Amino acid sequence: MKAKGIMAAxxxxxxxxxxxxxxxxxxxxxxxMALPGLVYFFINNYMPxxxxxxxxxxxxxxxxxxxxxxxxxxxxxxLFKTQDAWIITRNTIGYNLVFIVLNLVLAVAVxxxxxxxxxxxxxxYQSVILLPHFLSMxxxxxxxxxxxxxxxxxxxxxxxxxxxFDRIQxxxxxxxxxxxxxxxxxxxxxxxxxxxYLSTILGFDREIYEAAxxxxxxxxxxxxxxxxxxxxxxxxxxxxxxxxRIFYSDFGLFYQVPxxxxxxxxxxxxIDTYVYRGLLERNDLPASTAxxxxxxxxxxxxxxxxxxxVRRIDKDSALF
Amino acid sequence: MKRIIAILLALVLxxxxxxxxxxxxxxxxxxxxxxxxxxxxxxxPEAPADEGEDEGEExxxxxxxxxxxxxxxxxxxxxxxxxxxxxxxxxERVFKKINEYFMDKWNIDVDIQFFTFGDYVTNTxxxxxxxxxxxxxxxxxxxFTSTVANESCYNMYEDDLIQKYGKDILxxxxxxxLKGCTIDGALYGIPTMRDLAVGMWCIVVVRQYMxxxxxxxxxxxxEICNPATEEDMTELFTALHEAHPEMNVIYPWGRSLLNQxxxxxxxxxxxxxxxxxxxxxxxxxxxxxSDMFMDYCKLMHEWQEKGFISPDAxxxxxxxxxxxxxxxxxxxxxxxxxxxxxxKEVERGDMDSIAFQLGPNFVRAEQxxxxxxxxxxxxxxxxxxxxxxxxxxxxxxVTNLILWGEEGTDYVFTEDGHIDFPEGITKENAEYYNxxxxxxxxxxxxxxVRVGDVIDxxxxxxxxxxxxxxxxxxxxxxxxxxxxxxxTALTNIWDEYxxxxxxxxxDPETTIPEMIERMKAAGLDEYxxxxxxxxxxxxxxx
Numbered sequence: 001m002k003a004k005g006i007m008a009a010x011x012x013x014x015x016x017x018x019x020x021x022x023x024x025x026x027x028x029x030x031x032x033m034a035l036p037g038l039v040y041f042f043i044n045n046y047m048p049x050x051x052x053x054x055x056x057x058x059x060x061x062x063x064x065x066x067x068x069x070x071x072x073x074x075x076x077x078x079l080f081k082t083q084d085a086w087i088i089t090r091n092t093i094g095y096n097l098v099f100i101v102l103n104l105v106l107a108v109a110v111x112x113x114x115x116x117x118x119x120x121x122x123x124x125y126q127s128v129i130l131l132p133h134f135l136s137m138x139x140x141x142x143x144x145x146x147x148x149x150x151x152x153x154x155x156x157x158x159x160x161x162x163x164x165f166d167r168i169q170x171x172x173x174x175x176x177x178x179x180x181x182x183x184x185x186x187x188x189x190x191x192x193x194x195x196x197y198l199s200t201i202l203g204f205d206r207e208i209y210e211a212a213x214x215x216x217x218x219x220x221x222x223x224x225x226x227x228x229x230x231x232x233x234x235x236x237x238x239x240x241x242x243x244x245r246i247f248y249s250d251f252g253l254f255y256q257v258p259x260x261x262x263x264x265x266x267x268x269x270x271i272d273t274y275v276y277r278g279l280l281e282r283n284d285l286p287a288s289t290a291x292x293x294x295x296x297x298x299x300x301x302x303x304x305x306x307x308x309x310v311r312r313i314d315k316d317s318a319l320f
Numbered sequence: 321m322k323r324i325i326a327i328l329l330a331l332v333l334x335x336x337x338x339x340x341x342x343x344x345x346x347x348x349x350x351x352x353x354x355x356x357x358x359x360x361x362x363x364x365p366e367a368p369a370d371e372g373e374d375e376g377e378e379x380x381x382x383x384x385x386x387x388x389x390x391x392x393x394x395x396x397x398x399x400x401x402x403x404x405x406x407x408x409x410x411x412e413r414v415f416k417k418i419n420e421y422f423m424d425k426w427n428i429d430v431d432i433q434f435f436t437f438g439d440y441v442t443n444t445x446x447x448x449x450x451x452x453x454x455x456x457x458x459x460x461x462x463x464f465t466s467t468v469a470n471e472s473c474y475n476m477y478e479d480d481l482i483q484k485y486g487k488d489i490l491x492x493x494x495x496x497x498l499k500g501c502t503i504d505g506a507l508y509g510i511p512t513m514r515d516l517a518v519g520m521w522c523i524v525v526v527r528q529y530m531x532x533x534x535x536x537x538x539x540x541x542x543e544i545c546n547p548a549t550e551e552d553m554t555e556l557f558t559a560l561h562e563a564h565p566e567m568n569v570i571y572p573w574g575r576s577l578l579n580q581x582x583x584x585x586x587x588x589x590x591x592x593x594x595x596x597x598x599x600x601x602x603x604x605x606x607x608x609x610s611d612m613f614m615d616y617c618k619l620m621h622e623w624q625e626k627g628f629i630s631p632d633a634x635x636x637x638x639x640x641x642x643x644x645x646x647x648x649x650x651x652x653x654x655x656x657x658x659x660x661x662x663x664k665e666v667e668r669g670d671m672d673s674i675a676f677q678l679g680p681n682f683v684r685a686e687q688x689x690x691x692x693x694x695x696x697x698x699x700x701x702x703x704x705x706x707x708x709x710x711x712x713x714x715x716x717x718v719t720n721l722i723l724w725g726e727e728g729t730d731y732v733f734t735e736d737g738h739i740d741f742p743e744g745i746t747k748e749n750a751e752y753y754n755x756x757x758x759x760x761x762x763x764x765x766x767x768x769v770r771v772g773d774v775i776d777x778x779x780x781x782x783x784x785x786x787x788x789x790x791x792x793x794x795x796x797x798x799x800x801x802x803x804x805x806x807x808t809a810l811t812n813i814w815d816e817y818x819x820x821x822x823x824x825x826x827d828p829e830t831t832i833p834e835m836i837e838r839m840k841a842a843g844l845d846e847y848x849x850x851x852x853x854x855x856x857x858x859x860x861x862x
Contacts, residue, residue: 058801059470060470060471061448061449061451061471061697062471062698063471074804075804078805081806081808081809081842082809082813082841084809150630150632151632152632169631171632259635260635261635261819262634262816262820263634263816263820265812265816266816278808280442283441283442283445283463283466284808287804
């Protein structure tokens with residue numbers, strides 16, 4: 001405050017600055033709490049950014065990333081040479097859309113059912129539904145394999161003969177996999193995604209329900225006229241968060257669960273697995289960087305446009 | 321302000337998607353950091369008397385004899401090798417011995433790193449791209465042409481490096497094979513000296529199961545690869561299948577080993593555009609539309625339908641060797657060569673086995689470079705690296721230390737010149753055993769032969785190489801850097817169809833045309849044409 005008296009002219013800006021410092025000082029604990037997260041973000045997400053230039057270079061281990069030769073858009077060509085770009089984009093977005101819709105409907109349904117239960121086993125049910133969430137995808141992939149393996153799988157060796165239908169080469173038939181993957185994803189994730197809805201529902205004022213019951217509203221009526229409308233803000237927020245990650249696929253699900261079977265690639269290849277394969281199986285650094293750049297650009301466009309649409313519908317719910 | 325932060329957040333979100341892709345190799349890298357035995361930086365041992373020229377000057381820098389350096393002043397050279405079971409108690413002891421040998425002889429501080437077969441490619445690539453020490457490595461394992469294209473390999477003709485420091489290699493390796501590692505007059509690698517020819521379509525069956533099936537052994541020799549036909553095999557497999565319906569009969573390896581199945585030459589290291597008659601002609605054709613390929617896939621499909629091949633073969637992550645030891649498989653396929661029966665038996669934990677070979681012996685063009693050893697282009701002391709590489713090829717002390725360990729402790733000589741475990745040591749309690757098979761060394765010819773193999777195994781191998789049919793294209797290499805888009809697209813398609821076709825799960829009549837159509841759309845014809853031009857140009861300069 002003394003500084004203000006000595007220097008008159010820039011007093012205004014300086015005063016602002018001092019105020020800002022003071023404010024920051026007051027919130028110091030908050031900044032400190034955010035620090036590990038910010039450091040993580042910086043190291044993991046910002047430091048690799050300059051490496052993006054590799055997408056436009058012919059990589060030489062001798063010359064390193066910076067010394068390698070510029071070659072323009074050549075690394076991107078292979079993506080569009082075949083239908084690869086289209087297939088991985090379609091799979092990534094298609095699966096995620098289905099996941100978002102089904103997850104929403106089923107998670108809300110399960111949450112409501114759990115909240116309406118009055119049995120003492122309620123906690124047990126909830127834990128059982130939640131359990132698959134804690135399994136590693138590698139374990140899940142072998143659980144699926146135990147069911148679907150062509151030779152000794154449960155489906156082919158027990159279910160098929162007893163119901164009299166033919167054995168199916170599950171890992172060689174792409175047509176079944178969209179359903180299998182969706183099923184596995186929902187089975188694994190449903191318990192976790194219903195937690196938020198369940199806790200919101202449990203926070204609702206019970207008096208509203210009692211009043212409705214006195215007025216003669218049955219269970220169904222209560223669900224559709226009280227629970228769901230009250231859940232609306234939560235639903236919108238969670239769906240928006242999911243849309244923000246629409247170009248990010250569940251790597252384990254798409255890489256491990258199909259057991260890396262080549263014949264299934266047309267329905268199981270997503271951008272993440274594609275980049276990973278290019279990098280580890282073909283060791284093609286520039287080509288996989290190019291695919292990564294493509295993913296970022298499309299992802300950015302998608303997030304921006306999703307947000308635009310939401311802002312039109314409900315301004316308060318938009319992310320920005 | 322809030323808006324700007326929000327937009328920044330969105331950017332972060334989008335970019336984090338990218339980071340997921342690029343952070344993938346980071347986790348694999350953790351395993352690459354093998355714990356090395358802490359090496360004490362002891363005082364440099366003096367150069368041995370027979371080598372030391374001028375004791376007057378105590379120069380820390382390299383000492384030169386005219387033009388040739390004989391004392392490298394403790395230069396550090398890292399050799400990255402591959403093998404079966406690198407985690408063994410005796411490794412530290414044996415590698416220290418090797419290091420001492422090099423320190424005594426040339427004052428080179430040699431550090432040997434071992435990765436398993438499965439990890440080698442990923443780990444070595446990580447070493448190369450991160451610039452960590454890796455002076456000598458097997459570029460053939462990483463795909464020779466693309467490693468050269470990445471400029472990871474040192475040209476050994478530069479400044480007469482190999483003429484000065486690798487003389488023994490030049491005497492050991494036939495110049496026609498050396499040509500296989502030469503691109504545009506630059507020598508980027510040294511071929512591995514082992515069985516360079518491959519006995520096509522070699523099938524190795526566990527003897528016990530053949531006995532169960534009532535096989536007549538009088539017609540065959542259990543020590544060699546017995547010539548056989550596809551019909552013989554189908555007959556034998558039917559009998560095996562009847563005797564053990566609960567087991568799978570055969571596991572035909574996937575696409576990377578297709579070139580062990582029938583005679584064709586995948587020039588340039590890929591299956592898109594091959595020589596179908598490599599012994600007589602340089603005509604480049606499409607493998608997938610050939611009758612040979614169709615017939616092979618049909619045979620696999622027939623075997624699959626008869627129940628010889630596991631319907632799960634395409635997704636089985638266990639190798640054939642593991643399946644055989646686990647008792648779920650009776651036979652696997654391999655490349656035939658002298659000593660293959662014994663090699664397979666060792667792999668299988670001493671299960672008596674019988675080998676059949678359905679095709680001829682053949683050396684394909686790429687064979688010279690398929691396991692070539694190179695010096696890193698980043699190497700700080702190429703002369704020292706060349707000396708080490710030279711020793712790895714020709715110095716029996718070094719090769720036998722790596723392969724068998726120390727004499728007396730890890731092995732002893734038998735009366736007829738074989739080697740065997742010393743008294744009281746067995747496979748189970750050995751400190752240093754089977755770290756790598758002999759064929760994974762740069763050169764196996766100078767190693768001792770273990771009990772169980774014929775004593776003249778290496779002479780037989782050299783003979784085998786010399787008498788086999790050779791591809792006309794040896795020495796040709798294809799620079800695909802102008803066609804990476806086509807190559808990547810074609811590889812992706814082939815990856816998708818290969819398991820189904822090669823394990824007989826898909827019906828070749830419908831699948832092959834479908835695959836060819838997609839490959840043509842991805843530029844198969846252009847790619848083949850490029851290869852055709854390259855090989856014609858190459859042939860004209862010969």
